Every structure is written in C-alpha cells, then in structure tokens.
Amino acid sequence: xxxxxxxxxxxxxxxxxxxxxxxxxxxxxxxxxxxxxxxxxxxxxxxxxxxxxxxxxxxxxxxxxxxxxxxxxxxxxxxxxxxxxxxxxxxxxxxxxxxxxxxxxxxxxxxxxxxxxxxxxxxxxxxxxxxxxxxxxxxxxxxxxxxxxxx
Amino acid sequence: xxxxxxxxxxxxxxxxxxxxxxxxxxxxxxxxxxxxxxxxxxxxxxxxxxxxxxxxxxxxxxxxxxxxxxxxxxxxxxxxxxxxxxxxxxxxxxxxxxxxxxxxxxxxxxxxxxxxxxxxxxxxxxxxxxxxxxxxxxxxxxxxxxxxxxxxxxxxxxxxxxxxxxxxxxxxxxxxxxxxxxxxxxxxxxxxxxxxxxxxxxxxxxxxxxxxxxxxxxxxxxxxxxxxxxxxxxxxxxxxxxxxxxxxxxxxxxxxxxxxxxxxxxxxxxxxxxxxxxxxxxxxxxxxxxxxxxxxxxxxxxxxxxxxxxxxxxxxxxxxxxxxxxxxxxxxxxxxxxxxxxxxxxxxxxxxxxxxxxxxxxxxxxxxxxxxxxxxxxxxxxxxxxxxxxxxxxxxxxxxxxxxxxxxxxxxxxxxxxxxxxxxxxxxxxxxxxxxxxxxxxxxxxxxxxxxxxxxxxxxxxxxxxxxxxxxxxxxxxxxxxxxxxxxxxxxxxxxxxxxxxxxxxxxxxxxxxxxxxxxxxxxxxxxxxxxxxxxxxxxxx
Numbered sequence: 001x002x003x004x005x006x007x008x009x010x011x012x013x014x015x016x017x018x019x020x021x022x023x024x025x026x027x028x029x030x031x032x033x034x035x036x037x038x039x040x041x042x043x044x045x046x047x048x049x050x051x052x053x054x055x056x057x058x059x060x061x062x063x064x065x066x067x068x069x070x071x072x073x074x075x076x077x078x079x080x081x082x083x084x085x086x087x088x089x090x091x092x093x094x095x096x097x098x099x100x101x102x103x104x105x106x107x108x109x110x111x112x113x114x115x116x117x118x119x120x121x122x123x124x125x126x127x128x129x130x131x132x133x134x135x136x137x138x139x140x141x142x143x144x145x146x147x148x149x150x151x
Numbered sequence: 152x153x154x155x156x157x158x159x160x161x162x163x164x165x166x167x168x169x170x171x172x173x174x175x176x177x178x179x180x181x182x183x184x185x186x187x188x189x190x191x192x193x194x195x196x197x198x199x200x201x202x203x204x205x206x207x208x209x210x211x212x213x214x215x216x217x218x219x220x221x222x223x224x225x226x227x228x229x230x231x232x233x234x235x236x237x238x239x240x241x242x243x244x245x246x247x248x249x250x251x252x253x254x255x256x257x258x259x260x261x262x263x264x265x266x267x268x269x270x271x272x273x274x275x276x277x278x279x280x281x282x283x284x285x286x287x288x289x290x291x292x293x294x295x296x297x298x299x300x301x302x303x304x305x306x307x308x309x310x311x312x313x314x315x316x317x318x319x320x321x322x323x324x325x326x327x328x329x330x331x332x333x334x335x336x337x338x339x340x341x342x343x344x345x346x347x348x349x350x351x352x353x354x355x356x357x358x359x360x361x362x363x364x365x366x367x368x369x370x371x372x373x374x375x376x377x378x379x380x381x382x383x384x385x386x387x388x389x390x391x392x393x394x395x396x397x398x399x400x401x402x403x404x405x406x407x408x409x410x411x412x413x414x415x416x417x418x419x420x421x422x423x424x425x426x427x428x429x430x431x432x433x434x435x436x437x438x439x440x441x442x443x444x445x446x447x448x449x450x451x452x453x454x455x456x457x458x459x460x461x462x463x464x465x466x467x468x469x470x471x472x473x474x475x476x477x478x479x480x481x482x483x484x485x486x487x488x489x490x491x492x493x494x495x496x497x498x499x500x501x502x503x504x505x506x507x508x509x510x511x512x513x514x515x516x517x518x519x520x521x522x523x524x525x526x527x528x529x530x531x532x533x534x535x536x537x538x539x540x541x542x543x544x545x546x547x548x549x550x551x552x553x554x555x556x557x558x559x560x561x562x563x564x565x566x567x568x569x570x571x572x573x574x575x576x577x578x579x580x581x582x583x584x585x586x587x588x589x590x591x592x593x594x595x596x597x598x599x600x601x602x603x604x605x606x607x608x609x610x611x612x613x614x615x616x617x618x619x620x621x622x623x624x625x626x627x628x629x630x631x632x633x634x635x636x637x638x639x640x641x642x643x644x645x646x647x648x649x650x651x652x653x654x655x656x657x658x659x660x661x662x663x664x665x666x667x668x669x670x671x672x673x674x675x676x677x678x679x680x681x682x683x684x685x686x687x688x689x690x691x692x693x
Contacts (some may be wrong), residue, residue, distance in 0.1 A: 005328075006329050009328075063327075065355075098325065
C-alpha cells in the first residue's frame, strides 16, 4: 500500500488523542483509510440513547475529494436511505478540503438532531415525516431502541 | 480531421464569414442581429484566448468533419422539402463552445457599464445568480455591497491582508499537513494554504464551471489568481465551462447536441417559430456541425416522420415493454436453413450464411431472392397470419413486430456510423493512392449521410405505422412507401460495402443515383407520415 499522506496520519492521531464527545472513529488495522465509526444519538432527539455504527472511507484523492460515509445501523431518518447512504451537503457539493473527518462526523450528528424532510433521500420516510410528524418521530424512537441500543 | 477549419483560423479572420460558413443556406437576415453582437466581442476574445486555442473541439476525428465546406445537402432533406410550402422554418446556427463564450461576452458588454467591474467578476456574480441578469441587476441597484459580499467578491469586514502568492521559509499547510512549504497562496480572508494543494483543488474544479472559492470560506478566487496558481491560462478553461450554466438558464434558445461527446450548441434565433411546428405535425429538427440531427424540442434524435408526440409515446412504451424483448431480439439469429447462430456485424440486411451459404433477409428471415425487386414485403405486418389469438395477445404481437423492426433499424444505423468511419478512410485512400481531389470524393460522405438519414426515417416510421389505423388506404400507401425506402436503403448500404478504391470511383454514378433515390424516397415517406398525423389516421396513445 502506498504510504499514508501526512494529513491522514495527523487527523487520525487527533481523533484518538482528542476525541469528539459522542463520536468514536477507529481506523481499520488492515486499511488505515477505512474507519469504523460510532455516533451517539443526540439528546432531545428521537435517536437519543442510540449508538449508531457507520463506516467511513477516505478515497485516494482525500482531502480534495470528500470522505465516503455510510450508516451500518438501520435508522429511520428522512435523509438516510435503507442502504445507509446519507444526503448531506458537506459530503457532496459543499465539501471543502479544509473540512476534516471530525467536522464531517459532527455534521452527521447534527443531521440526526435536525432531520430535513424537505430535501429527502428516503422519500417514504420524508412523506411520513411531513404528514404525521408525531408518528414518524415515534417510529424513529422505536427503531433506535430496536436496532441501536447500547450493547 | 482532414478538412475541418481550425478554430484559430476563424478567430483571427473576419466574423462575417464565420457566421456565413455555418449558415450557408438559411436565413441570413435573421442572423443580422447575432452577427452584430459577435463582432463586438472579438476584441474581448483576444484577451481571453491568446493561449493555445481549444484542443478539445478539434480532437475528435469524425468522418464528416468537412462541415464548413458543405454544399446545400448539408441541411436536412425534409427541411428543404417543406421550405416552399409555407410551413414554419427554424433559423438556427451551430456554435462551438468558444463561439458560445464569445456570445456571452457580447451580452456582458451590454451590461458591463452598469457594473464597471471586470467580465470575470460579472461572470462570478451571474453564476451566483444562476445567470439571471434581471435578478442580479435588481439586487445590484438595491445594495452593491451586499451583492459583492454574497458573491464572494468582497470581504464583509475590511482586512489589511493582501491577496496573492506568498513566500515562506517554513510553512505548515493545514490541508496536506506537510511542513517546510515555501510557496503559499492566500486571499484577503487570511486562509492560507500551500501552492500544491491549491493547484490540485483548482484543477479539480475547472471543468465544473462554477465559482471557485477559498477552501475555508466563500471568498471567490478571481481569474488572475487562478492563472497565477495553476498557470496555463487555466481561468480560460473555467470561463468556457461556465457556459453550461448559461445554457441551462437560456434553454429556450440554446441546446447542447445530445449526441455523445459532441460539444456543439445550437442557437435558435426565431424561437417564436417553435410553437408553430406542432400544428403541422412537424418537429424542429436541427443539424449540428458534426452532422448529428436532433429535435430541438424534445432533444431526441431526428424522429421524422413521427412528431414529438409519437416519439414520446413510443419511447415510453418501449421503456415499459421492451426490457425483455431487447434480450430476445438482440444480437443473434439462427440461420433459417441450417440453424447456425449468426451475428450481424455490418449494416446490410442481405445475409449470407457462412456455413451453408444460404442467402436470406435479416429482418424477415425469408430467402433474399426477390428482395431487390418488387416483392419486398418485410415491412408489412400481415394481420391474418394467425387467427384465433386473443385481442390483447394480438396487440402485443403487433407491438413486438414493430418494435423488432424499429430496433433492427436502430442497430443497423449504429453500424452505419461505424461504416461512416470506414468511409473516411476510403476517402483518404482515394485521395492519397489515386490522386483524386477532395471535392470529387465527396459523393461517399454524401451517400453515407443519405443512408443514415434514410435509416433514421425508416426507424421512426415504424412507430407511426404502429399507431396508424391499418384499414385506412393512406396507411397502406405509407407501408408501401416504407417498403420502397427499405429497399432503396438496403441497396445503398450494400453498395457502400464495396472496398476496392478503383471500383468505388468507377461506380461513382451508381453511388450518386442510389443516394438520390434514397433521398427522394425518404422525402416521400416523411410527407406521407405527416399526412397520416395531420389527418389523424395516426393517433399515438400510451
């Protein structure tokens, strides 16, 4: 494997030494560009008390290209589809090389705190969210309990 | 690329001749306005394009590149046929990306005095405003400062930092995290990164044609910054890419050619005529410099004799029904005699089995004998083939039959394009080996063009036939016309398989005659199809 760019080494070091509260990212031992991530559901959100697993991959062109992030834990959220793909501006058009792994993961956490059903990825979920918000939130809470409880 | 006029040739030349070359036989008076505009722009062009002129546009070696010298048959046959009969005409021109950019500059020239800032900056603002000049002007008159800040042309707070390349002895770049960086770049915002990171960052964004901003905030990089960092006149590339946004905003007047890898833009100068076309069941077909014919309205390839509605309904239906059909019909057929699998790898439908030497027609799988003559029945759907089938089954079978024909001709026309490339080789061989002049070899590309146009008309005549009332006399005439065009096209296709250069020259007259025959049959079929539509004998329904 080609040697790891200094940027990735630095970021990894900082993630370990100075972790973000509620977020944990550990590089895979075989591939240092592949991170296993857990994010705690933000308080006062339907995802509270849940621990969500994600995977994060740094493409060859990182940091010029955005990292690839995907939920592994099932989640009921209008901007996250059944395959765990996330609709988030900083992962696509608004990516800038000045952003980092930690800022991206913080944005994902913020997305959990404030779902945006007006710009949906999972259309059915978004529709529920707009029509019967209470029911949708209850369902999100239920899924969190069912799939994302702390082990 | 033997005959194409290089871009640089006409950038320096006088602009009148440029426009005329593209518009050899259409309305010059309509273009008066455009002409004028572009003549203003040429002084500006030089400012942006004194680098090596665009390679991308001259890169593709296409066999029909002799475009600017094309004689009158360059325009579509059908258009020419209608020109006398009082039906609408479209005035259009085909622009390269560079000409398109010149046109944008000419437009900017008109509004520049209001802003009194550079063209590059106006383009930045227009990009931010989705190329809506009205909205930009409105906001600009209200609050210039706010517009400048929101477009990233100015910082919200004043700063005493300078913009530009900086020299250091030991700089740590926050993007790559490498230390010992000597050269960096920063904007007034103070975000500073090494020159290598900036280069990489900018290069990735040049083709997007959007504003390139500081990596950490929304302050925009200007053209001189981009050139200072990347070199190679890169800001020009960015400016050229920015026309995408412009075309998107003004898509009533401008359309990209939908063919793969074609960078031509069609500009229609009398869009009011567009609304006239549906009344006549005609479609506004345009031809780009690479001889791709497409419909300006729906963006599909030329679909005469059908109108846009036939094409739309047919395409929708094909998408629903044809997934499986495609698999069945694709690629191979068994020889009707010995059963060996045969793949069709040339455009002609006259097949000779390699194993048993049986000659048959690829479409109807009947013996070839008689196909050249008067008994050409391949395009006829014989309704009473099998009676007793239920209504729905019959209609599916009917659809399958027509769809099969449609896709056969689609495949054939793809192969014809390949044949066209071979023709280019032949033309070159003729010139080099036999010493025949360029103009004398033009019957070959002309033949292939007639062939392709004929084939496309045939292809789209099947949807028309499918939606037409089969009992009506005119439908029968239409089917007869189809058969005639099929045999004309097949004849020409076969002739184009001739490989020996001497033989080709010797049969020049034959090429001419067959191509002309295809053209006249093409015209007849198109007219007949239009009649079916006008008289509502052909009614497309989903």
